Amino acid sequence: MTTGFWKVVARLILRNKISILIFIILATLLFSSQWKHMRFTFSEANLLPDDHEVNLIYNDFLKIFGEEGNLIVLGVKDSTLFSVEKLNAWNQLSEDFKKFNAVESVVSIKDLQKLVKNDEEQKFDLEPFIKDSLSSMAQINRLKKQLFEQYPFYDNFLFNKKTETVRTAIYIKKDIVNTEARKDFIINELEPLIQDFETATEMDVRVSGMPYIRTLNSQYIVDEIGLFIGGALLVTSFIFFLFFRSFRATFISLIVVCIGVMWTFGILGLLGYEITVLTALIPPLIIVIGIPNCIFLINKYQREVKLHGNKVRSLQRVITKVGNATLMTNITTASGFATFILTESTLLKEFGVVASLSILSIFLLCLLIIPIIYTFLPYPKERHLEHLNKRWIGGFVNWIEHMVKNQKIAIYGTSLLLIILSIIGIYQIKVSGSLIEDMPQDAEFFQDIRFFEEEFNGIMPLEIMIDTKRKKGVMKLNTLERMERLEELINDIPELSRPISVVSLVKYSKQAYYNGNPKYYQLPTRQENSFILSYAKNSSGNADMLKNFVDSTGQYARITTFMKDIGTDNMQRIEEDLLTKINKEFPKDRYDVILTGKALVFQKGTNYLVKNLVISLSLAIFLIALFMAYMFRSFRMIIVSLIPNLLPLLITAGLMGYLGVPIKPSTILVFSIAFGISVDDTIHFLAKYRQELQANHWKIRKSVFGALRETGVSMFYTSIVLFFGFSVFTISSFGGTVALGALVSATLLFAMLSNLLLLPSLLLGLERSIANKDTLREPSINIIPGENDEEDDEEDDSAKKIKS
Template sequence: MIKWFSLGFWELIARVVLRNKILMLSIVVVITMLLTLQWKNIHFTYTEANLLPDDDIANVEYKAFLSKFGEEGNLVIIGVKDEKFFTPKAYAAWSQLMESLKSDKGVDLVVSINDLKKLQKNDSLQKFELVPFVDNSKTLDENYLKKIKTELFHDLPFYEGLLFNKRSGTIRSAIYLDKKIVNTPQRKDFILKKLIPAVDQFEKETGIDLRVSGMPYIRTMNTETIKSEIGIFIGASLLITSLLFFFFFRSFRATLISMVIVIIGVMWSFGVLGLLHYEITVLTALVPSLIIVIGIPNCIFLTNKYHQEYKVHRNKAKALQRVTTKVGMATLMTNLTTAIGFATFVASNNKLLLEFGVVTSINIMALFFLSLIVIPIFHSYVPAPVERHLRHLDRGSVKAFMDWILRTVKQDRFSIYVVAVVLLVISIIGIYKMRISGSLIEDMPKKAPFFKDIVFFENEFDGVMPLEIMIDTKRKKGVMKLSTLKRMDEFEKEINQIPQLSKPISIVSLVKYSKQAYYNGNPEYYDLPTSQEQAFILSYAKNSVKDNKQNLMKSYVDSTGQYARITTFMRDDNGDKIPLIEAEIRKEAEQVFPKDQYNVTITGKSLVFQKGTGYLLDNLLSSLVFAFFLTAVLIGFMFRSFKMILVSIIPNLLPLMITAGIMGFMDIPLKPSTILVFGIAFGLSVDDTVRFLAQYREELKKNNWKIRKSVFATFADSGLSMFYTSIVLFFGFSVFMLSSFGGTIALGGLVSVTLFFGMMSNLMLLPALVLTLNKTLANEQEFIEPKIDIIEPSDEEIDNRPGHRDLGAKDQ
């Protein structure tokens, strides 16, 4: 009864679709229009991906730091390394550039040589004043500019590492954006419409190359690259899948409607993003192309079944009806297993992956129903297939390859097992070589000018990735106690010994500069005051703080004077060493700062990102286990056989192990982009397994439980379609290798490789396992009628169903 209900349900679907064609198409049009209206809500992300849950301790500490000192990623730096810089023409252009940037309402502060202030004591007011370092009236004199260069490198150690590199002579300016615009579209407007044109103008006037970096700049240029690649992915995906589709079917009409379906699917995917108010990130930007790649196999499967049916009885209406009746449930199940693979990301407790999983899963299922409606309706309006369109059913272009696989399965299963075990052992060795990457910029386009600028600043100033240390003195105004400053100075000296970190910056540097200023700028006095000097030097500094415009300490000490900030920078290629660096910093902090008097917090974007990567890795196993569990439940529900569950999991687990081993041997690190590979590939690969085992069950019943005959009949019926589907997916995911982002390239390449091994595993290892375990798998008790029937019913089953009425004769 359940079986006939299933058959009757899909026959009802076919009847409703084909008898209400205008209504069905109208519904598709209305849905498309409604989702298109949601495009207005689409916008690109203006923040980095936060890979940690909100309640994670690293996130909590980072937010606490931001509440005390504000957004850390608001610094844009412009650098120059050219002997011509200290010439009147270049210096004048530089000054003009800095003044134009300073005048922008989105800029909070500009620190540059042309506007540099130095501390100078005012004995009458007993405070330090900021006075100009450069006399702009003399800058037309080249000798004066050379003198300024000498004084800068010799007399102002406070600015070393901030504004200049004494060893190489590199000069840079620091542009602090208004923290309110850093994570808004205004940041993009400033970078693209103000900063870049101004830099281009300077380079045109002087012939000097400028280097630009800093998190706001990097994030903006990264987003622009993502936007430019969305169109490339969609276009390339459409091109390669349409070519493959036409190669299979030799029909312009069938190819055209398939392209129309996936284009509507792309429009729906953007609409779903807008409807859910999700931002376009480096992951969700892939969704439209994924929809194309995953949607085409649906079109191939349904079109192929239509051609098969039409070739048998030459009745177009009957063939279209039976496309839905025969393969509706099978197609639903394969789409469902694919959606499950993506839905596992929802369990990661991570916003970025959750949104990616939700949008992809929804659109995969929507595309299934779209295909099931549009393909039969379209073919009902166009002429029936001609012989040229049906030749692909007898094509032998891959016959030799498929024959070789079949011979191996028949005659040499031992070799299949040996190869599988060897690959497994090699893969395990490779897995032990895998590393985790905590890099913020590793996936960014290496050939892009902004990435080369990142490398420049990393070489010249020991990194651009901030690492923040917050000192809680547990009492108001505790930071300015000389004992605290001395502990911080000792701590900073230890940090400076860590080779991966740059020179630290804190209130200590400013206090040392204050002592130098007190002694009339003599650089020999750049040091902390002694206990005898403390009273009058710190009183000068405190008097200076009262003038808000000249409050130099606000960036390093919070408003209560209880919290101090130490900032250091790290080269991004040290991202995987962050745990060791953090452990070393904590060890030194415990020795310098007694826990009963101080709390030390280590945070910053680099640290949070690295911990996020580790968090994703920890969740990778649980996500895959969840995917295996859901697949097992689905297969168990269909087959009610525990042994069948094992047979279905093994051929899909091996390709994942092989891919992980390849990553280890090729030094492809585990990072947010590559972690996605396993869930995606498993969801796609298991489709072939479900289709093969379901067909095998039916063949057993047809062939009176003769094992070998049933396996080979299953291979003959399903093997070619498994091969074609895998080819489409292989080349479809290869499109992502056109990206300039390392993570996207790795994602595309690794998923393609995994799907290739998945295809081979399902074509060879799966039937070999079934043959080897045939005595138990063929037991009729293991193959009692399933809860649902996913294999196409025979013509006799359809025609003999009580109450059946064939639409073919009437509609024809």
């Protein structure tokens, strides 16, 4: 965009300031009215495209058996539970849950029933273990003996006989699992009831299950949005004030970024997107990215005022000279986020859309609000301009200049060494597909997850669905035997819990047929099968138990197991072992067997994102290279500009390998975000460098150091703001958000040093091949317009017209 264009923009802004302010107020009110459409996510992050094979398989499973993640479990590991008073209180707690509309069913010790053979009617009757309430220790001891020794069907389902840990299963209605009603039940009904029980009995109740975990995890996300916004405002405004020593400038910047945050929430509401763990990061990101815009604009205004004392002319120059550069840097930053739009993952696509639109919005707000507000304000006081002459910043720039001038070999050598070390580190990076790894590890609900992993081998469901390709094929003995052999493998895998399926129920039926003798807890023989199953078919209670494991046609069966929080490598090993056994036991011409479940879907999603990381980052580099080509019209300059920005990404990836930070959905974002932001410094530096070359008659060394002195301070200011701004995310309870904040902060710090040390060194070292009139002709976009008397005269005339 030409200087003439920006002069027109400056005149339009300064002549129509009241109209523009009214427009901003109306737009802000419009966006605010959309906040009511914002909604927080009630389901896990689905990282895969909707039409991905893994999602399609999972949806097929849900169509047949319904929502699998509707189980909430309560657990108690306390020897005093087995007393008359406390066990009755525990049973009553379970009964109380049955009264809530959100609850479909509750299974507790009091609900357990034993199958009893009824020879007269040739069926099994269901007889409760506890008929009424318990009244003596003798009853409790008899109950413990029956549960822990005589009925293996219930072992590791509602109790762990080794540790005598007891749990209750609450199944909430499937149609509310992914709605606001689930949250209302858990926060307003379930938790208060449990707290009352804990107070009355002095026992510690552990609570888990996917609906509970998702609800409390979402609540943490909601709570942290305010924390992040407050933290980002506090940190960035404090640093801003330290630089400028002006409450007025600080307050103006805060107004701008706060309006930007309001617009971001409005965009979320307008587009109907959910607030997820990713989109929750955008409002504080806008603050962190918006403050550097304010620094560039206000810093330029104060420099101009100090130079010639003409306020209107200074504001014109702010727009004409900094507007273009700020636009280009914001476009490159937005491009880094926009690459996520092309990943096909709904989660990342929404993040990319909102983030890129919000970044362009904050640029527009900065460009409009800051010059307009300053037209109404008096001249800056002398003390507000003192920061322009700070000695310590001058000392920092002098050190940079000394290093570039005298230590080029050391800079090249250090860069090469860092590249080698980083590549070694990259080979040590692991991929993590854990569904709970990034959850707040200090939270009570996370500790409860670990408790249930210890006692019952996990709470994340892994489902195996078997299609026998014929009605009533599940109950064929041949099918049951194949399922049993698969379950034996699952039992041998320490990361998986004991499987639950129709096989266990058929074994229990045989035990009941032989009057409850536990040694007959096994599949019936072919001779026994027909008459034992005829008993089972005549039993209405058995049918109720069966519907959870077999569909209504008898064609589909499910095996449900629960998985510990394990790494991607372990998950892939388990999947391979299971598939090998499945392929061996279930011929493809007779059975279709699928492996699915939320944990598996999430792990596959992580692998999908890792593959897309290369595409996303490559696209960001390509887009930014196009910007460079369009601005500087030089292939060599593209290469020189990309090297200092790729080096920090390599260093960060290497650090992830050395520090054991895995590649996961949160850390995948680091590279595209950091690259999009760090290249901004390169644009400012090279634009000033080209201008210096022209002003200094193509004297390379003089131009490099002139550009370094001019842009070094601004690059330092903005990098410090960005570093501490992104560091705000390290106060998060979510491990992934902490890693994101720390890694982006570190990357941007490396990027600043790389752009201040390596970039000038490359320009000096390669001066003969890149710094000449043919290579750096007049660019397509004049990022920083030159200074000349004719321009000043035009500005004076224009300023008089605006003032009048």
